Amino acid sequence: MKICIYGAGAIGGYLGVQLARAGADVSLVARGAHLAAMKANGLRLLIGDEERVAHPRCTDNPAELGPQDFVIICLKAHSITGVIDAMQPLLGPKTRIVTAVNGIPYWYFYKHGNECEGSALESIDPGGRQWKELGPERAIGCVVYPATEIEAPGVIRHVYGDRFPLGEPSGEKSADVEALSAMFVKAGLQAPVLENIRDEIWLKLWGNVCFNPISALTHATLDVIGSDPGTRAVAKSMMVEAQTIAERFGIRFRVDVERRIEGARKVGAHKTSMLQDLERSRPMEIDPLVTVVQEMGTLSKIPTPSIDIVLALVAQRAKIAELY
Numbered sequence: 001m002k003i004c005i006y007g008a009g010a011i012g013g014y015l016g017v018q019l020a021r022a023g024a025d026v027s028l029v030a031r032g033a034h035l036a037a038m039k040a041n042g043l044r045l046l047i048g049d050e051e052r053v054a055h056p057r058c059t060d061n062p063a064e065l066g067p068q069d070f071v072i073i074c075l076k077a078h079s080i081t082g083v084i085d086a087m088q089p090l091l092g093p094k095t096r097i098v099t100a101v102n103g104i105p106y107w108y109f110y111k112h113g114n115e116c117e118g119s120a121l122e123s124i125d126p127g128g129r130q131w132k133e134l135g136p137e138r139a140i141g142c143v144v145y146p147a148t149e150i151e152a153p154g155v156i157r158h159v160y161g162d163r164f165p166l167g168e169p170s171g172e173k174s175a176d177v178e179a180l181s182a183m184f185v186k187a188g189l190q191a192p193v194l195e196n197i198r199d200e201i202w203l204k205l206w207g208n209v210c211f212n213p214i215s216a217l218t219h220a221t222l223d224v225i226g227s228d229p230g231t232r233a234v235a236k237s238m239m240v241e242a243q244t245i246a247e248r249f250g251i252r253f254r255v256d257v258e259r260r261i262e263g264a265r266k267v268g269a270h271k272t273s274m275l276q277d278l279e280r281s282r283p284m285e286i287d288p289l290v291t292v293v294q295e296m297g298t299l300s301k302i303p304t305p306s307i308d309i310v311l312a313l314v315a316q317r318a319k320i321a322e323l324y
């Protein structure tokens, strides 16, 4: 199975080592010092006290790799439009694209079955280029539950988790998604194939839409945001708005707001990826996690007063830091 991981950073690097060790024909697209270190020494994955090393093909030029069975996009979601042209040589007639990113993916309204069927979302897919040039029919959805970090160039630190639920936009259990799930399982990962991958996308996004910007604004960790009555109330208010929008689009949440907040609080003194990005002066994933929920609110005529306020503040914070 030929798998290209596009954006082999924290999550892509974790997947890359695990899949390569399980026997997949893995290629990694990366850049800079991280790419140079992987080319020189292989990619090292630290899980607790254990070190796992893999030596997959690594490049910053996807044209060297040729068509793949699966391209797993592990970029920050705001970077996807910028690599559409570079990705084309990886795409043969049967190549599937797996969106292993936080937030709403470009294919969201493909085989969705309501009045938005076939629509692109401007905040995550400006001009609908991902929809038109990557193609929603190639897409397989994926939710990323693990937390990992690039500890040093060429070195990935696993923090927790191993679950990557997968699903076709149609909900169908296709041969492609079953084969990919089997490969993930062989790699020691949990990869259930879900009939309603959008429900799982929203369950994850429910936390990201509030915890990530609140953490970037306050520098508080998940346990603090979930315990402090003030920040917890802001998070809850944003989540209730997000839930109303999601349910309007047919989403079913399998837990209630309080339980979801408790789950995040119990993760402990963890900095969200948006706070980590701010601290490391890396572009912040605001549009795929927050603006898109506001856009879906506008589409469904559901007001989002709490999301609007927090979004305005975090966008300004990021602009001042030149990260948005």
Ligand SMILES: NC(=O)C1=CN([C@@H]2O[C@H](COP(=O)(O)OP(=O)(O)OC[C@H]3O[C@@H](n4cnc5c(N)ncnc54)[C@H](OP(=O)(O)O)[C@@H]3O)[C@@H](O)[C@H]2O)C=CC1
Pocket (backbone or CB within 6 Å): 006, 007, 008, 009, 010, 011, 012, 029, 030, 031, 032, 034, 060, 074, 075, 076, 077, 079, 082, 083, 100, 101, 102, 103, 144, 145, 146, 147, 148, 149, 150, 273, 285
């Ligand atoms: N890390 C985590 O714990 C979690 C992450 N996620 C989600 O997973 C997705 C990936 O996140 P994460 O792995 O943390 O992100 P990273 O930034 O660690 O990984 C993305 C990698 O892609 C590289 N890259 C960006 N653009 C290009 C390009 N044009 N060509 C080649 N390489 C490129 C980046 O390089 P450079 O650094 O130079 O930009 C970086 O190494 C995000 O949507 C995130 O929200 C979800 C759950 C947890």
Ligand SMILES: CC(C)(CO)C(=O)C(=O)O
Pocket (backbone or CB within 6 Å): 102, 147, 207, 208, 211, 212, 270, 271, 272, 273, 274
């Ligand atoms: C830790 C968590 C779950 C916060 O919502 C996350 O996904 C992130 O940091 O992006």
